[in-house]
Amino acid sequence: RAVREVLFFPSRPCCTEELLAEAEGRGGRPAPCPCPLPRADCSFSRLLRRLLSARRSLELCLFAFSSPELGRAVCVLHRRGVRVRVVTDSQYMALRGSQIGVLRLLGIQVRHNQDVAFMHHKFAIVDKKMLITGSLNWTMEAIHSNRENVVIMEDAEYVRPFLDEFERIWEECNPE
Amino acid sequence: RAVREVLFFPSRPCCTEELLAEAEGRGGRPAPCPCPLPRADCSFSRLLRRLLSARRSLELCLFAFSSPELGRAVCVLHRRGVRVRVVTDSQYMALRGSQIGVLRLLGIQVRHNQDVAFMHHKFAIVDKKMLITGSLNWTMEAIHSNRENVVIMEDAEYVRPFLDEFERIWEECNPE
Ligand SMILES: [Zn+2]
Ligand SMILES: [Zn+2]
Numbered sequence: 001r002a003v004r005e006v007l008f009f010p011s012r013p014c015c016t017e018e019l020l021a022e023a024e025g026r027g028g029r030p031a032p033c034p035c036p037l038p039r040a041d042c043s044f045s046r047l048l049r050r051l052l053s054a055r056r057s058l059e060l061c062l063f064a065f066s067s068p069e070l071g072r073a074v075c076v077l078h079r080r081g082v083r084v085r086v087v088t089d090s091q092y093m094a095l096r097g098s099q100i101g102v103l104r105l106l107g108i109q110v111r112h113n114q115d116v117a118f119m120h121h122k123f124a125i126v127d128k129k130m131l132i133t134g135s136l137n138w139t140m141e142a143i144h145s146n147r148e149n150v151v152i153m154e155d156a157e158y159v160r161p162f163l164d165e166f167e168r169i170w171e172e173c174n175p176e
Numbered sequence: 177r178a179v180r181e182v183l184f185f186p187s188r189p190c191c192t193e194e195l196l197a198e199a200e201g202r203g204g205r206p207a208p209c210p211c212p213l214p215r216a217d218c219s220f221s222r223l224l225r226r227l228l229s230a231r232r233s234l235e236l237c238l239f240a241f242s243s244p245e246l247g248r249a250v251c252v253l254h255r256r257g258v259r260v261r262v263v264t265d266s267q268y269m270a271l272r273g274s275q276i277g278v279l280r281l282l283g284i285q286v287r288h289n290q291d292v293a294f295m296h297h298k299f300a301i302v303d304k305k306m307l308i309t310g311s312l313n314w315t316m317e318a319i320h321s322n323r324e325n326v327v328i329m330e331d332a333e334y335v336r337p338f339l340d341e342f343e344r345i346w347e348e349c350n351p352e
Pocket of ligand 2: 191192193209212
């Protein structure tokens, strides 16, 4: 059955440390996080779980990417051998706190638009079959303060056009 | 069969004057628009058509609303007797070019968030059964310059949570 899920933000506060530490899998059970946040599911942990489910590929097309937790999740996937490709906005990526520099240092392929208009998408495609899209920029303010939505879908009528659009943008943003 | 449509922006340039003039229905056939833009369908005219299909209700939850054409479309619906309700962002609505003042002058119900975090949604619900959501703010830059997406869906798994979220935000933004 196709996944059809809607997440609203701001997310209720919840601890995502163990989720991320487990995904990083440095051997053994991760030490319990000392923070006082509840361990229950929240919109943010659900988003992280969907991303961390990637096994083969992850396409990211993101206006803004500064959330350290989402940065950690993407790095884990890269280390696991998932093929990660990122397209981002040329103006936003230069701002303080952007995760884009970290991703590049790790060898993740990143491209950005070459024109002045905004690359304003905020979508991810997991294993070419799950689309995650909405109003949510990948920033701490968006996750923890703003009113935002994320829609998760596996229906091919939605996933296919976004995949095609990603490939189009990826080629257009080729610096060579 | 449920509508499932994806629109990408920037929209190809196309003339939407006749589409809007016809919807305004001032009697007789509207005069042909003298502008040189092609009359073919484009992402923007498709978006307008979906909105103009409203017969009973239109819920709008919009961070930014400054497109004059989209403003005209919403005014047409209001004049036709469609119940229009708008929630918008308190900071953005004060900016130059916002359509919010026009809507209020016409008697359309508008509310805004009372806190400092962004009301960053960009969705519309037509007749409680069609959801229009994505990255696209309702501004001329977004429509004609930026890379953006809009997803249109009638599956209840998506529409119902957005309707509930609208009602929640509508009550929270009640100034009384
Ligand atoms: Zn914790
Ligand atoms: Zn024209």
